[in-house]
Every structure is written in C-alpha cells, then in structure tokens.
Amino acid sequence: MSNIYKKLAVVGEVGSGKTQLIKTISEISPFATEAKSSVDIGKEYTTVGIDYGRLSLSEDIALGLYGLPGQKRFQLLWDMVRNGLWGLLVLTKFNDELNVKSLDNILEHFDPINNQIPLVIGLTHIDTAENDQEIDLFIDIISYALEQHGINAPIVPVDPRDIESSLMILQLLDALEQSSAINMEATQNVV
Amino acid sequence: MKRIACLCTITEPEDHTSHSENVFHIFDSARKFNKEQNIVGTFLVLNNVLLQILEGEPSGLANVVYRVNRDPRISNVAVILNTAIETPSFTRWSIKLLSEQCAAHRTYLQKIHSLINEKSLLKTNEDRIRYNKIFQSILSENIKQNQTPEEDSYTSTSFNNTLLGMSSWPRPTQLRVNAGLMKICPLLIGHTIEYKKLLELELFNSAQELNSYLQQLREAKALTIIQTQDPSNLHSFEAHQNKNQQTPRPGRFSQALKNFISGQGMRASKP
Numbered sequence: 337m338s339n340i341y342k343k344l345a346v347v348g349e350v351g352s353g354k355t356q357l358i359k360t361i362s363e364i365s366p367f368a369t370e371a372k373s374s375v376d377i378g379k380e381y382t383t384v385g386i387d388y389g390r391l392s393l394s395e396d397i398a399l400g401l402y403g404l405p406g407q408k409r410f411q412l413l414w415d416m417v418r419n420g421l422w423g424l425l426v427l428t429k430f431n432d433e434l435n436v437k438s439l440d441n442i443l444e445h446f447d448p449i450n451n452q453i454p455l456v457i458g459l460t461h462i463d464t465a466e467n468d469q470e471i472d473l474f475i476d477i478i479s480y481a482l483e484q485h486g487i488n489a490p491i492v493p494v495d496p497r498d499i500e501s502s503l504m505i506l507q508l509l510d511a512l513e514q515s516s517a518i519n520m521e522a523t524q525n526v527v
Numbered sequence: 528m529k530r531i532a533c534l535c536t537i538t539e540p541e542d543h544t545s546h547s548e549n550v551f552h553i554f555d556s557a558r559k560f561n562k563e564q565n566i567v568g569t570f571l572v573l574n575n576v577l578l579q580i581l582e583g584e585p586s587g588l589a590n591v592v593y594r595v596n597r598d599p600r601i602s603n604v605a606v607i608l609n610t611a612i613e614t615p616s617f618t619r620w621s622i623k624l625l626s627e628q629c630a631a632h633r634t635y636l637q638k639i640h641s642l643i644n645e646k647s648l649l650k651t652n653e654d655r656i657r658y659n660k661i662f663q664s665i666l667s668e669n670i671k672q673n674q675t676p677e678e679d680s681y682t683s684t685s686f687n688n689t690l691l692g693m694s695s696w697p698r699p700t701q702l703r704v705n706a707g708l709m710k711i712c713p714l715l716i717g718h719t720i721e722y723k724k725l726l727e728l729e730l731f732n733s734a735q736e737l738n739s740y741l742q743q744l745r746e747a748k749a750l751t752i753i754q755t756q757d758p759s760n761l762h763s764f765e766a767h768q769n770k771n772q773q774t775p776r777p778g779r780f781s782q783a784l785k786n787f788i789s790g791q792g793m794r795a796s797k798p
Contacts, residue, residue, distance in 0.1 A: 340780050393783035422780075436551045459699070468700040473621050475698055480572075480624035481547045488716055490696040492704055503788050508709050510784050514777060515713030518728070 340397045344509070345417050346387075347404045347442050348427030349435055353460040353496035354403035355387050357427065360502045362389025362401055386413055399506070408441040418446060423454045423509035427494070430461045430474055436481050443485045454512035455487065456505055458494035528615065529585050530568075532608035532643050533592065534657050535577045535601045546575075547624075553577070553600050554622050557591075564590055567617040569639065573625040576657045577601065580608075580639060582615040605654050608643045616642055625661070634748070636662060686741055690753040692719040693744065702747040707731065707740040715744075719753070 387403030402417045448455040495501040540549045564587035571578040649655045693715040710730045731737045744750035
C-alpha cells in the first residue's frame with residue numbers, strides 16, 4: 337500500500353500559539369525557527385520561519401505540521417506549503433487588538449473556498465476574556481472578516497498546550513473534509 | 528443621562544483598505560473615544576449602514592456626535608433617537624457586525640429594536656431605508672414566525688418529516704462543538720437536509736443519539752427546522768439522492784486519524 341502524507345498549515349500572528357500547538361501534537365521535536373524578539377511581545381522568542389512537526393498515524397500514514405508566521409511579508413513561506421494542503425488552521429490570539437488585515441491577507445492568499453481546503457479558526461488565550469460578551473465581540477469581528485471572503489468556518493477555542501484540545505482541531509478538520517465528500521457525492525446525484 | 532441613536536453610512540475607503548478593515552478602524556477609534564467619555568452602547572454594522580446606540584451624560588454624547596459628524600469615513604449622519612433615561616441598558620461598549628443569517632444577531636436586534644422603535648425620529652426616506660436595512664432580518668423573521676408558529680415547538684423526538692439546516696456554526700459562548708456535533712454541523716451548514724437522510728447516513732449508533740445532538744443545536748438556536756409533509760417535492764439535493772446510497776467510507780488517512788485520536792483518548796482516560 338502506498339504511503340500517505342498530508343499537510344496541515346498552522347498560520348497565526350505573533351504569540352498566537354503556533355509553535356506550542358506543533359510542539360504539543362508533534363511526535364518529533366519540531367524544527368523551530370524562532371528568534372529572539374526585538375520588541376516586547378510578551379515572550380522572549382517568536383517564529384520567523386517555518387516550524388515543522390510530524391505526526392505518524394500509522395506505519396505509512398503521516399501528517400506534516402507546518403507553522404507559519406501570519407504576517408504578509410512571510411508569504412513566500414505560505415507559498416511553500418500552500419499546494420495540496422489537507423487543512424488550514426488559523427490561530428487567532430484573543431486580545432484587544434485583532435489584526436483584521438492580517439486575517440484578510442491569510443484568507444486571500446490561501447483561498448480556502450476555491451482551493452477546497454478545510455478551514456478552522458482557532459481562538460487562543462480565550463481564558464483572558466473577562467466575560468462571554470468580550471468573546472462574542474471578538475468572534476463578531478472574525479466572522480465579519482470571514483464573510484467578506486464568503487467563508488463560513490468554525491471558530492473554536494483551542495488551548496495549544498493541551499493535547500486533547502489540539503487534537504480536537506484535527507478531528508474537526510477531518511469532519512469538514514468528510515462532509516465535503518458527502519456533500520459532493522450528493523450533488524453528483526442530483527437528477 | 529441620555530440615550531441617543533445615530534444612523535450613518537460608511538463611505539468606501541479610497542485607499543486599498545478592505546471594507547472589514549475600514550469598519551474595524553472606525554469601531555476601534557470609537558471604542559477608545561467612548562471609553563474616555565464614559566459612554567456605553569453598541570455599534571451595529573450591516574454592509575455600509577452603521578447604527579450606534581449610545582448612553583451617557585449629555586456633554587459626552589454631544590462630543591461623540593460632533594466627532595462622528597467630522598469623521599471622513601462616515602457620511603449622512605442622522606440622530607434618530609434622543610431621549611432621557613434613568614438607567615442605562617448597556618454595561619459596556621460593544622460591536623455587532625450583523626449577518627442576516629445569524630440567529631444570535633436576530634435575538635440581539637429584537638432587543639435593540641424594542642429600545643428605540645417607538646421613540647425613533649426617522650425624518651427622511653433615506654433614514655427609513657437605512658433603518659429598515661438594519662432591522663430587516665427581524666422584521667421578516669416576525670412575519671415568518673407569524674406564518675409558521677409551530678416551527679419552534681419541536682421536541683427531541685419529532686424531527687420526522689423535517690428539513691434541517693444551519694446558517695452558521697454555533698459560537699463557543701452558545702455551545703461547545705463536541706465530537707458528535709462535528710459530524711453533523713458540516714453537513715447542515717449552508718444546506719438543507721432531510722432528517723431521514725441524516726438518519727440514513729448512519730453517523731451515529733442510534734436515532735436517539737442523532738436526536739440528542741440536534742436537540743443541542745436547537746436549544747442553542749443554531750438549527751433551522753422546516754416542517755414538510757412531502758419532502759420529495761422540495762428543491763433539496765438530498766431529496767434526489769439514491770435511497771440505497773451509503774455514506775462514503777472514510778479514506779485511509781481519515782480512518783488512521785480517527786484511530787489515533789481515539790487511542791489518545793484511551794491513554795488520557797487511563798488512571
């Protein structure tokens with residue numbers, strides 16, 4: 337039987353938890369490309385290249401995990417992994433300053449609708465919200481940005497430090513892919 | 528203390544700024560300014576129409592109206608409500624970027640509509656058009672509810688002869704997506720599907736299990752239920768499917784992933 341290798345892109349802004357999520361899921365020590373941050377971003381190191389991790393699901397089936405910085409200036413890196421993606425996870429850090437432009441850029445570049453890439457928006461640091469209203473406000477803004485691209489994707493909280501929470505994202509991406517197969521098959525059966 | 532409602536049109540940005548980014552910038556500057564002025568309220572946007580409901584001291588509100596009138600990103604400013612209040616209805620400054628399909632928004636809009644409807648001063652035809660645009664989803668929803676009052680009276684066992692659908696994913700503040708919901712939500716979002724067809728897909732071990740997840744969605748107001756006596760006549764692609772058709776079998780990758788995740792779950796549950 338032939339080997340199967342799929343790719344998951346994890347894209348997000350500084351401090352959104354990409355590197356941590358890959359560390360949590362990956363069976364190998366990720367090839368991290370972190371550098372000491374030159375500005376105060378609340379942590380010492382930040383991703384400046386691709387973080388790579390791998391998850392072997394069986395002897396001949398594996399998932400490659402590609403952590404990519406969310407800034408548009410790194411789109412060369414986005415291009416390197418864009419083709420043939422199994423899934424796209426956009427990590428968004430809950431805080432007071434959502435970068436809508438950055439989300440726009442990511443969606444425009446990966447174009448999940450036309451490229452038929454299952455997309456999940458993962459909300460991290462949601463525990464810092466004071467109440468549900470704050471979370472709703474943040475989701476409102478993300479939903480609005482998604483709607484501009486004609487996208488209706490799940491927006492779910494994720495804790496990148498927690499294996500169960502991180503694997504739930506993979507489960508959701510798989511469910512999205514499976515459902516698109518069912519919907520596609522159903523469409524082909526329209527009389 | 529006063530409450531005012533301010534209706535505006537968001538102008539098209541002249542640079543390469545996207546509409547969503549433009550809206551966000553307007554909101555963000557308003558948020559900071561209103562915080563300084565101790566003003567609470569809400570900021571509602573539907574396409575290029577912006578409705579702000581503001582509550583605070585008269586001097587602070589006057590500053591806001593002055594500022595809004597001078598904002599080049601906004602045009603045709605009309606104050607459509609100006610009333611004295613004893614206690615504020617809002618506790619903070621919030622934003623709602625409205626979507627016509629979102630059930631949660633409709634509920635919110637009902638509340639806002641009841642706050643301003645009777646006292647609103649819609650002087651011009653343009654104001655009425657913009658106001659109706661903001662509230663059109665609830666106005667049409669009211670009509671729909673009047674026409675089909677039985678739609679919301681389903682119990683967990685009465686999904687038979689229904690078409691089911693969802694317009695958007697439930698929010699984490701409404702309902703946390705679990706493994707069961709993951710199976711059905713992607714099939715329902717943006718589609719209508721017969722309940723019978725969902726059963727035939729055999730996503731769950733029993734009809735009761737499927738019903739329990741549908742019930743969760745229903746309670747979170749995320750599920751659209753349409754009663755039908757003869758679903759075969761409806762223009763739903765699912766209605767045309769071959770009855771013998773089975774759920775597509777998951778590929779090797781999907782199966783391996785499922786096995787891996789369930790294995791992880793087993794390990795996690797070990798003492």
